[in-house]
Amino acid sequence: AAIIYPIILTDRLEVIAALPGQPLRHYTTQLTKAEIEATISDAIKGLTSPRLRGDLNNFLTPAKAAYNWLIRPIEADLAQSEVETLVFVLDGLLRRLPMGALSDGNEYLIQKYAVALTPGLQLLDTQSIASEDFQVFAGGLSEARQGFSALPGVISELTQIEATVPAQDLLNLNFTETNVRNLLNSTAFPIVHLATHGEFSSKAEDTFVLTWDDRINASELENLLRRDNKNEGAIELLVLSACRTAAGDDRAALGLAGVAVRAGAKSTVASLWYISDEATSILMTQFYTELSKQTETKAESLRRSQEAVLQNDRFSHPYFWAAFVLVGNWL
Numbered sequence: 383a384a385i386i387y388p389i390i391l392t393d394r395l396e397v398i399a400a401l402p403g404q405p406l407r408h409y410t411t412q413l414t415k416a417e418i419e420a421t422i423s424d425a426i427k428g429l430t431s432p433r434l435r436g437d438l439n440n441f442l443t444p445a446k447a448a449y450n451w452l453i454r455p456i457e458a459d460l461a462q463s464e465v466e467t468l469v470f471v472l473d474g475l476l477r478r479l480p481m482g483a484l485s486d487g488n489e490y491l492i493q494k495y496a497v498a499l500t501p502g503l504q505l506l507d508t509q510s511i512a513s514e515d516f517q518v519f520a521g522g523l524s525e526a527r528q529g530f531s532a533l534p535g536v537i538s539e540l541t542q543i544e545a546t547v548p549a550q551d552l553l554n555l556n557f558t559e560t561n562v563r564n565l566l567n568s569t570a571f572p573i574v575h576l577a578t579h580g581e582f583s584s585k586a587e588d589t590f591v592l593t594w595d596d597r598i599n600a601s602e603l604e605n606l607l608r609r610d611n612k613n614e615g616a617i618e619l620l621v622l623s624a625c626r627t628a629a630g631d632d633r634a635a636l637g638l639a640g641v642a643v644r645a646g647a648k649s650t651v652a653s654l655w656y657i658s659d660e661a662t663s664i665l666m667t668q669f670y671t672e673l674s675k676q677t678e679t680k681a682e683s684l685r686r687s688q689e690a691v692l693q694n695d696r697f698s699h700p701y702f703w704a705a706f707v708l709v710g711n712w713l
Contacts, residue, residue, distance in 0.1 A: 383467040390415055396410055424440075480705065481707075665688065688703040
């Protein structure tokens with residue numbers, strides 16, 4: 383893996399890069415903070431705005447500019463060093479832009495590299511999921527509840543997960559906080575998959591996951607996921623397939639990572655915005671197919687899943703596949 387650490391200053395963008403077996407390097411783009419943020423904002427709007435995403439160039443033009451800032455200066459060195467994964471420690475508005483969708487003009491970044499985010503390298507436990515105990519707890523809502531819309535793709539999503547890997551599910555009226563707590567306390571699932579509405583903010587009080595009859599807030603979610611018995615091992619992977627980070631919150635991904643880290647989860651997969659129910663189902667089915675092979679990292683499994691959606695003509699726009707990010711341990 384290579385580590386890429388951009389820092390937005392008032393008069394320039396500084397990037398520190400660490401490639402395997404090489405000294406740290408840094409490179410500079412002479413743009414003001416306002417110019418940098420304007421380009422990033424244009425990219426985010428080009429991805430997510432229904433009005434703008436009809437023309438892919440609305441996204442590709444600023445996405446190529448960001449690629450030139452972050453990747454172009456070390457492009458040749460990355461190729462020579464046989465790097466497979468790019469790990470980003472992001473700053474400011476860059477946290478809301480999915481790095482996998484950056485483009486060199488011909489390919490998206492995820493067509494060349496697996497991509498992961500981390501709030502800080504010291505938080506990482508760099509071990510992969512143990513092959514001998516690959517079980518998934520899958521909970522979710524497909525029906526409309528508490529003013530939130532139905533998610534009909536959740537049934538297919540959970541069915542496909544159970545067909546791919548050993549799993550237990552709680553769906554709809556069975557998906558209550560009490561039932562989730564009882565099941566997680568009785569079985570040490572290494573993977574927890576929640577297919578339900580939710581939002582993650584840098585503010586704990588604005589963070590929640592929807593259940594059948596209630597909302598689980600940030601502190602309740604931490605308590606649900608935390609394992610007091612150290613012999614049970616940590617949750618290796620928390621997947622939030624219909625949640626999103628709070629719109630306009632530059633630090634929401636860090637809030638998401640914080641919940642997971644405090645609960646002891648090593649990695650989290652979640653989306654920066656809410657996407658198509660059907661595209662999510664395709665992506666998640668492929669993700670667990672890749673994970674179940676036990677031959678690739680979490681980041682590579684996500685990369686292949688995103689590429690599978692990208693190859694689908696109906697969902698080739700990065701709006702449909704780029705929203706999902708991996709935060710934490712990428713192995």
